[in-house]
Amino acid sequence: MAQQRKRNPNGAGTITKRKDGRYQAAVYVMQPDGSRARKFAYGKTWTECDTKRRELLDKADQGIPVPTRSAKLADWLPYWLEHVVRPRRKLSTFDKYEAHVRLYLVPMIGTKRLESLGVADVRRFLTRLEKQTTAATAKESHRVLRSALSAACREELLTRNVASLVEPSRVTARELSPWTLDETLTFLGAARKDPLYAAFVLAVTMGLRRGEIVGLRWSDVDLENRVLYVRQQTQRRRGELYSDGPKGRRSRAIPLPAMCVAPLRWHRMRQAAAKRKAGEKWQDSAYVFTTGTGRPVEPRNVYQSFTRVANSAGLRVIRLHDARHGCATLLVAAGVPPRVVMEILGHSQISITMDVYTHVVQDTQREAISHMDRMLKRRPDRG
CATH class of the missing domain: 1.10.443.10 (Intergrase catalytic core)
Structure with a gap:
């Protein structure tokens, strides 16, 4: 008797068997820019593949972006501002972060993909920014980038935060001169x-x-x-x-x-x-x-x-x-x-x-x- 093909309900993705014997799951997931695209996962058995399918669906239900390929910083940073920073931080903090993303991070390092971003990339960015602006601005941009990459790690888009491995720019402390x-x-x-x-x-x-x-x-x-x-x-x-x-x-x-x-x-x-x-x-x-x-x-x-x-x-x-x-x-x-x-x-x-x-x-x-x-x-x- 032929084995009955297992079917998933509409919107729950599909699992098919490939010619090489492996199983392939296809699920529509959200991208960092808010659009939807098909994400594929593979397994040696149907059960292994089904487990990965369910994990993708759980992330889709929670609104967690799952890029079909490593997202660029220029895509992730706006998503992070809108969905992570805005609901949880003060408006003044959001405005400050948004300014650094718009003026420095996206124009100078936005083409880098999350998974390919390295320690050397972050260090070169900070050095260049400090030359163009000030050490204080570079230090604050480093802080914004580190926070954004930490959020990407929490959402399992990254395995490590390379910004945390780079020392921030040194800023000369402002001399205090209050009234006597x-x-x-x-x-x-x-x-x-x-x-x-x-x-x-x-x-x-x-x-x-x-x-x-x-x-x-x-x-x-x-x-x-x-x-x-x-x-x-x-x-x-x-x-x-x-x-x-x-x-x-x-x-x-x-x-x-x-x-x-x-x-x-x-x-x-x-x-x-x-x-x-x-x-x-x-x-x-x-x-x-x-x-x-x-x-x-x-x-x-x-x-x-x-x-x-x-x-x-x-x-x-x-x-x-x-x-x-x-x-x-x-x-x-x-x-x-x-x-x-x-x-x-x-x-x-x-x-x-x-x-x-x-x-x-x-x-x-x-x-x-x-x-x-x-x-x-x-x-x-x-x-």
Whole structure:
């Protein structure tokens, strides 16, 4: 009696016996560019071939691309951005990754196929990019490529991540030069009449980032118990203001210094007066820092006001972000342990805090040595 041919349901692929005695499975699978194509798998027995067919179907059901041949980086990177990065990362991160893919990775190394990409290819790419741009740009592109290839490994398109075998470009650390205590006090004195005075106090005393200041809501501020909650940040992306979780998606509760309470109370009274004046034009956004009609302030306007006040006080202009370093300087000089400084500033890694900590310790050591010089010079002459 002839053996009955085994059939699979529609859409489940086919298995046929070849002239060489092997079995061949054919299944339609998704490609990295979103299209569909037939993928073939082979086995010595029908059962072995059927197992491979089922594996291909499982990947197709999960939306995992299975290229019929090794995909080019120019095909994989856009898929990775759209299906891996966009659903899981912040919009700001997506935009940064997309820029590196569009400007550098695809034009300079996009023709390479995933499986044929080697360590030497990645190293040549980084060297060339660093010559054309900067070491920082090359280092960031290396990070983007390494992340994209890691995703390809997880989806079994690659067996190893060659980008992880290449050392990133070395970037010269930016020299920290925050304001001294006297400069900070001069700035706060000059900013007292500015509408954003409370924002500047928070930046200096608590090290809040600009996006965290703009994204602060009154529900995040507990003036009675003197606690401030950092739960979100507001940024402008693609021409629109949007709110997202704090950097590193780490919310934090920080004790509110006493000197912040009065400026925030004063600011709330000013905002209430602005609301009465605006009348129906007021848009109740619940944000702490708003425009005259209740809209959240623009992040760039916070920095512009910060710069204007610094100039009016005759101070050297620094970045608003450097106020975070100034906060770290004051905390460390007060003897606060690095781990506590890390939690206050919301650093994702203790190494970031230690970079600031080491800088401050060096200044403290220099001051201690100068004290020693003065003490030794006071020794009276014996005669």
